[in-house]
Amino acid sequence: MAWRMTQLLLLALVAAAWGAQSGTPQARTDLLNVCMNAKHHKTKPGPEDKLHDQCSPWKKNACCSVNTSQEAHKDISYLYRFNWDHCGKMEPACKRHFIQDTCLYECSPNLGPWIQEVNQSWRKERVLNVPLCKEDCQIWWEDCRTSYTCKTNWHKGWNWTSGYNQCPVRAACHRFDFYFPTPAALCNEIWSHSFKVSNYGRGSGRCIQMWFDPAQGNPNEGVAKFYAETTNSGAMPQGIGPLLLNLTQILQRWFLG
Ligand SMILES: *[C@@H]1O[C@H](CO)[C@@H](O)[C@H](O)[C@H]1NC(C)=O
Ligand SMILES: *[C@@H]1O[C@H](CO)[C@@H](O)[C@H](O)[C@H]1NC(C)=O
Numbered sequence: 001m002a003w004r005m006t007q008l009l010l011l012a013l014v015a016a017a018w019g020a021q022s023g024t025p026q027a028r029t030d031l032l033n034v035c036m037n038a039k040h041h042k043t044k045p046g047p048e049d050k051l052h053d054q055c056s057p058w059k060k061n062a063c064c065s066v067n068t069s070q071e072a073h074k075d076i077s078y079l080y081r082f083n084w085d086h087c088g089k090m091e092p093a094c095k096r097h098f099i100q101d102t103c104l105y106e107c108s109p110n111l112g113p114w115i116q117e118v119n120q121s122w123r124k125e126r127v128l129n130v131p132l133c134k135e136d137c138q139i140w141w142e143d144c145r146t147s148y149t150c151k152t153n154w155h156k157g158w159n160w161t162s163g164y165n166q167c168p169v170r171a172a173c174h175r176f177d178f179y180f181p182t183p184a185a186l187c188n189e190i191w192s193h194s195f196k197v198s199n200y201g202r203g204s205g206r207c208i209q210m211w212f213d214p215a216q217g218n219p220n221e222g223v224a225k226f227y228a229e230t231t232n233s234g235a236m237p238q239g240i241g242p243l244l245l246n247l248t249q250i251l252q253r254w255f256l257g
């Protein structure tokens with residue numbers, strides 16, 4: 001009787017191991033539908049019916065609160081006290097891209113495959129090399145060419161003595177295309193490689209869209225799933241093999257001994 005049960009259990013375990021190895025690649029579910037552990041993110045994504053203006057595409061499922069979505073549209077907001085107008089007024093056509101970038105960063109539950117741990121006072125996790133769709137980067141760069149800035153990396157090196165970022169004394173204001181000669185220079189360098197502009201375009205399912213029409217659903221869900229599968233397939237089957245072997249030994253001893 002005991003032997004029969006062990007046989008059945010072994011059969012079940014072998015079937016499970018076989019399924020794990022031969023089935024379609026499993027997306028690491030811990031990379032999907034998650035919020036990073038950062039300054040203003042919710043702990044888990046969920047619906048937010050009242051998300052403000054440019055952040056509203058994420059209202060069905062978001063990592064940002066309504067308050068964060070409102071603050072994302074303000075100058076020197078309570079979020080980061082960041083001053084977009086550090087070299088005179090940023091053109092509104094340019095600023096809307098920075099607002100959209102803030103909405104993506106704060107609200108998106110689809111950045112899991114690019115989340116990295118960091119040792120920073122204001123956040124425990126960041127994103128690195130998010131594959132931004134090439135058109136989203138191109139249009140951002142074109143709309144900002146004629147605005148002014150004084151730095152290439154906007155994460156570091158500001159003078160914060162007044163409570164918001166100002167250009168340090170030796171950093172001169174120039175047009176964006178002086179500090180960012182190409183779209184890739186802008187998208188990759190500005191936030192220390194949070195983005196890595198993709199060769200893929202909008203609608204490809206292979207790059208993250210900063211702008212999307214929510215009526216068609218959130219295209220970034222599928223993109224995250226794709227990268228969660230491709231970057232981590234194989235990890236599970238390799239890890240589960242020795243564990244199952246061990247488990248069968250334990251079960252055999254338990255039933256027979
Ligand atoms: C968001 O919350 C912060 C902190 O509680 C508050 O200072 C700020 O005024 C709020 N913003 C809005 C738009 O309600
Ligand atoms: C983070 O940095 C602090 C101070 O630099 C250090 O004490 C701490 O051990 C670091 N933590 C990790 C996880 O690297």
Ligand SMILES: *[C@@H]1O[C@H](CO)[C@@H](O)[C@H](O)[C@H]1NC(C)=O
Binds near residue numbers: 160166168169170
């Ligand atoms: C920082 O800004 C303050 C004024 O806001 C100025 O007095 C100071 O010299 C600046 N420091 C540097 C290093 O740029």
Ligand SMILES: *[C@@H]1O[C@H](CO)[C@@H](O)[C@H](O)[C@H]1NC(C)=O
Binds near residue numbers: 242243246
């Ligand atoms: C098997 O399980 C035992 C504890 O029951 C553990 O000490 C051992 O490291 C395990 N071996 C493997 C290969 O997982």
